[in-house]
Amino acid sequence: MILEMAADALGDRLAYGTRADGLTYxxxxxxxxxxxxxxxxxxxxxxxxxxxxAPIVPATLFGAAWAGVSYAPLNYRLPENQLEALLARIEPxxxxxxxxxxxxxxxxxxFPDSPDAPAVLLFTSGTSAEPKxxxxxxxxxxxxxxxxxxxxxxxxxxxxxxxVPPFHVAGVAAVLSNTYVGRRIVPVPGVRFSAxxxxxxxxxxxxxxxxxxxxxxxxxxEAMEADESLRVPTLRAMSYGGAKMHPSILKRALQxxxxxxxxxxYGLTETSSTVAILGPDDHRLALYSDEPLFxxxxxxxxxxxxxxxxxxxDEHGATLGPDExxxxxxxxxxxxxxxVGTDSKVDADGWLHTGDRGWLDIEGYVxxxxxxxxxxxxxxxxxxPAEVEDALLQHDAISVAAxxxxxxxxxGEKIAAMISLRAGVNxxxxxxxxxWVRERIGSLKTPEVIVVVDEVPQTATGKLLRRxxxxxxxxx
Amino acid sequence: MPNQMGKRYTCAECEATVLVTKAGDGELMxxxxxMEIAQAKPLPSSD
Numbered sequence: 001m002i003l004e005m006a007a008d009a010l011g012d013r014l015a016y017g018t019r020a021d022g023l024t025y026x027x028x029x030x031x032x033x034x035x036x037x038x039x040x041x042x043x044x045x046x047x048x049x050x051x052x053x054a055p056i057v058p059a060t061l062f063g064a065a066w067a068g069v070s071y072a073p074l075n076y077r078l079p080e081n082q083l084e085a086l087l088a089r090i091e092p093x094x095x096x097x098x099x100x101x102x103x104x105x106x107x108x109x110x111f112p113d114s115p116d117a118p119a120v121l122l123f124t125s126g127t128s129a130e131p132k133x134x135x136x137x138x139x140x141x142x143x144x145x146x147x148x149x150x151x152x153x154x155x156x157x158x159x160x161x162x163x164v165p166p167f168h169v170a171g172v173a174a175v176l177s178n179t180y181v182g183r184r185i186v187p188v189p190g191v192r193f194s195a196x197x198x199x200x201x202x203x204x205x206x207x208x209x210x211x212x213x214x215x216x217x218x219x220x221x222e223a224m225e226a227d228e229s230l231r232v233p234t235l236r237a238m239s240y241g242g243a244k245m246h247p248s249i250l251k252r253a254l255q256x257x258x259x260x261x262x263x264x265x266y267g268l269t270e271t272s273s274t275v276a277i278l279g280p281d282d283h284r285l286a287l288y289s290d291e292p293l294f295x296x297x298x299x300x301x302x303x304x305x306x307x308x309x310x311x312x313x314d315e316h317g318a319t320l321g322p323d324e325x326x327x328x329x330x331x332x333x334x335x336x337x338x339x340v341g342t343d344s345k346v347d348a349d350g351w352l353h354t355g356d357r358g359w360l361d362i363e364g365y366v367x368x369x370x371x372x373x374x375x376x377x378x379x380x381x382x383x384x385p386a387e388v389e390d391a392l393l394q395h396d397a398i399s400v401a402a403x404x405x406x407x408x409x410x411x412g413e414k415i416a417a418m419i420s421l422r423a424g425v426n427x428x429x430x431x432x433x434x435x436w437v438r439e440r441i442g443s444l445k446t447p448e449v450i451v452v453v454d455e456v457p458q459t460a461t462g463k464l465l466r467r468x469x470x471x472x473x474x475x476x
Numbered sequence: 477m478p479n480q481m482g483k484r485y486t487c488a489e490c491e492a493t494v495l496v497t498k499a500g501d502g503e504l505m506x507x508x509x510x511m512e513i514a515q516a517k518p519l520p521s522s523d
Contacts, residue, residue, distance in 0.1 A: 005481065151481065151483070152481070153516070237521050239522045241522070274523060306517065
């Protein structure tokens with residue numbers, strides 16, 4: 001439906017790729033039809049994809065919908081045996097490949113009208129457990145698009161650079177939402193993220209909109225601070241999400257991009273992408289106001305998007321009031337919570353139990369502290385790793401920091417940190433780092449163990465793999 | 477007046493909303509009256 005609308009109304013406009021050789025909406029429709037034709041007769045119920053960002057990505061996404069099968073983008077970076085295991089879990093499936101684009105469909109076919117059918121299967125990142133395949137239905141994804149966007153509202157000069165991989169919910173949402181508003185997507189294959197490549201591509205392609213995960217924005221900030229020639233003058237809007245953004249990095253970014261509208265988007269795979277937004281005005285107010293309520297919102301994920309409700313509950317399920325931390329529950333038409341082969345995370349009243357810990361302020365702004373089970377309990381005191389990580393990241397030698405709790409005889413848990421250093425920094429005085437953290441957040445929250453590594457374990461989208469960090473630290 | 481592609485129309489009487497996914501020449505009617513075009517609620521781009 002989304003592609004049909006865009007191709008009907010904006011057929012000649014560039015949809016995907018560079019200004020020199022991009023695909024138009026009409027061209028994308030032909031490519032998607034060709035893919036749907038190939039799926040016909042295969043007996044498959046799922047159309048898998050294991051490719052980085054390229055024209056085959058939107059063509060497969062829309063082609064799957066057209067053929068009436070689910071689109072299942074997989075993490076192409078996984079080793080072959082793991083990919084085979086994931087494929088086995090979504091059988092019967094066929095795998096789409098770039099040469100499928102050669103097949104320009106000629107069939108006269110309509111999009112199936114089955115709103116409850118599973119449109120997309122996404123394997124969750126599995127930072128705390130084995131990956132699960134989340135199911136997103138057509139009507140859930142459409143609820144997100146229709147509730148939050150205006151059709152064809154983008155100017156024909158607009159372009160969005162997309163670096164999040166196709167197997168992440170933000171990669172799916174980027175294709176759907178930019179197609180619906182008519183904004184060209186400039187894909188970055190991004191097998192390995194390079195801030196310099198990103199900045200140069202964005203500048204050369206006249207990019208106006210960008211979406212990044214926090215670690216990528218951190219690297220871009222570092223690259224821009226090191227080289228003043230790396231600028232993107234056409235950039236108007238920058239959204240970030242997917243993991244906790246540390247206010248210290250955000251403040252540096254806001255100073256480097258004073259003209260750009262910043263948006264913090266909070267969402268889960270299970271909620272068809274964004275469910276809360278902290279808008280540009282909130283960012284400016286936080287930066288320039290003396291009022292603590294507004295300042296604090298730089299650490300908030302904003303207010304619910306239309307059609308979405310938030311509720312905070314304690315461990316007994318009782319609703320909590322403003323500023324009281326508990327588990328975040330979310331409800332709305334775009335919320336799924338269903339998985340292949342396991343129980344739904346949505347309760348009888350329609351609330352998705354996110355497993356994220358957070359609270360709402362007096363005006364309903366959502367604050368998310370991270371996974372409830374990441375909380376470190378030291379001597380009966382609850383310590384959110386994010387606060388310790390942010391103190392570490394304010395140190396100008398540190399690039400990435402992951403904080404976990406390790407077993408401790410005396411206190412139950414002790415705080416341990418794994419850090420990597422910024423480009424050009426070869427060593428750091430760890431006593432000085434401890435002193436730095438102590439001055440900012442006190443000795444109770446200061447790590448007792450700090451280990452410097454080349455690369456802190458993260459997912460493809462910059463989520464810290466705390467399980468892995470913890471395992472490495474335990475092994476010493 | 478032909479209906480406009482991608483726009484929302486609402487009925488003043490029953491609050492039904494429709495979204496035009498294929499433009500056409502017909503006029504959208506509900507409760508005996510022409511449906512009115514709904515104002516867009518701008519939301520910043522998030523992805």
